[in-house]
Amino acid sequence: MTSVITGDIINSTQYKNSNEWLMPLKGALQTISTNTKDWEIYRGDSFQIEIKDVYNCFISAVYIKSCIKLVKGLDVRIAIGIGSKTFEGESVTESNGSAFQESGNLIEHLKKNKANLKISTGNHELDSELNLYFKLISIPMDSWSSNSAEIVKLHLENENKIQQEIAKIIGISQDAVSKRMKRAYLDEILEVNQMFKKKVAQNLLKNNDSIS
Numbered sequence: 001m002t003s004v005i006t007g008d009i010i011n012s013t014q015y016k017n018s019n020e021w022l023m024p025l026k027g028a029l030q031t032i033s034t035n036t037k038d039w040e041i042y043r044g045d046s047f048q049i050e051i052k053d054v055y056n057c058f059i060s061a062v063y064i065k066s067c068i069k070l071v072k073g074l075d076v077r078i079a080i081g082i083g084s085k086t087f088e089g090e091s092v093t094e095s096n097g098s099a100f101q102e103s104g105n106l107i108e109h110l111k112k113n114k115a116n117l118k119i120s121t122g123n124h125e126l127d128s129e130l131n132l133y134f135k136l137i138s139i140p141m142d143s144w145s146s147n148s149a150e151i152v153k154l155h156l157e158n159e160n161k162i163q164q165e166i167a168k169i170i171g172i173s174q175d176a177v178s179k180r181m182k183r184a185y186l187d188e189i190l191e192v193n194q195m196f197k198k199k200v201a202q203n204l205l206k207n208n209d210s211i212s
Contacts, residue, residue: 001204002085003057004092004103005049009068010075010116012045021045021074028067031157032060040093048103050092054082054204058134058196061117062189063156065141069149075142079106080119082200098122116142126203130196137192140185148184151177155186 009021022041029039029049039049051057061078068076081103087096102120110118117134121127144152154166161169163177170177181187 001054001082002097002099003051003054004081004099005047005051005057005061005064005078006081006103006107007047007061007064007076007078008043008107008111009045010077011073014073015071018044021068021071024067024070025064028064032063037090038092040091042093048092050085050095050099054200055197057082058119059156059193062141062152062193065117066144066149066153066156069144070146070153072146075116077107077110077115078117079103079110080117081106082119082121121200121203123203126199130199133192133195137185137189141189144184147180151180152184152186152189155181 009025012018012021015021025041025047029041029047030036032049032051033039038051039047041047049060051060057080061080064078065076068074081099081101083098083100083102085095085097085099089095102122106118106120110116115135115138117138119127119130119134121130150170151166154169158166158169163181164174167174167177
């Protein structure tokens with residue numbers, strides 16, 4: 001069982017210098033996995049990354065979004081697939097399995113429906129529930145300012161640091177950090193992440209029981 005994120009940068013053509021969005025994207029992918037075999041940027045502004053710990057795929061998607069939305073006018077479209085890996089290629093885009101297929105098919109659906117975040121696990125009931133959570137939490141995330149994106153990025157990179165320590169990193173007050181976190185709906189995002197993990201764990205346990 002593995003997970004795959006397929007995505008593309010929204011409004012990338014507005015920037016003549018591709019490094020404006022390419023560097024934040026590379027930084028995000030490298031932070032998630034230092035093994036470059038796990039991710040690839042292709043067709044200019046599209047990317048794919050395998051996240052072997054399926055419980056981390058949602059928060060990884062949030063992290064990628066926070067990195068991209070630091071750049072004014074940019075956003076990212078993300079399709080998450082959870083499933084099997086039946087073939088490992090020399091690069092992630094050459095690998096195959098249901099996780100890769102679900103993610104690849106879903107990104108095309110997102111483009112047609114102008115949505116920015118969705119998941120496909122092969123379990124329609126689970127997908128329906130998770131995608132409702134994702135649809136609701138995408139409302140504030142799609143509207144993040146660069147300050148909101150920055151505070152989410154810093155929190156995810158420094159989960160063990162308290163607000164006062166994060167305040168020192170960016171040179172603002174602890175109260176300002178708290179206000180930015182609220183505007184970013186960080187607490188709600190983390191609650192969705194916990195719910196996501198719980199639902200995925202329950203589904204995996206159910207599948208194991210049915211196999212045994």
